[in-house]
Amino acid sequence: MAVTRIPIPAWERKQNRDDRLDLSLAEIELPVRTVNCLEEEGIFTVRDLLRRTPQQLLNINNFGKKTLEVIYEALEEIGFYRTTHPEEEQRIGHALFREQSSEDDD
Helix, strand or coil: CCCCCCCCCHHHHHHHHHHHHHCECHHHCCCHHHHHHHHHCCCCEHHHHHCCCHHHHHCCCCCCHHHHHHHHHHHHHCCEEECCCHHHHHHHCCCCEEECCHHHHC
16 A cells, blocks of 8 residues: 555545455456366355355366465465464365454565
């Protein structure tokens, strides 16, 4: 976010963060093959992607653990980070994400 002397209202900062959920898969620079696999399953946006568990994604044809890691990296690029360890994800059946906080920027 740009640095400005004019304070940005909290509602506007939140709105900008929420816009990330509506980004298309291509906009977060996922490989075309990955985008095609996900779109065939009705997953078109970051919001759609975050609603799926890793197991649901791994059940997609031609979708493996490496592809899942590529997705996690793309989500991290836009400020969503896993809060669970991969072994924990397998136990609970999904990854938990958190948004990047201002302390993470340091």
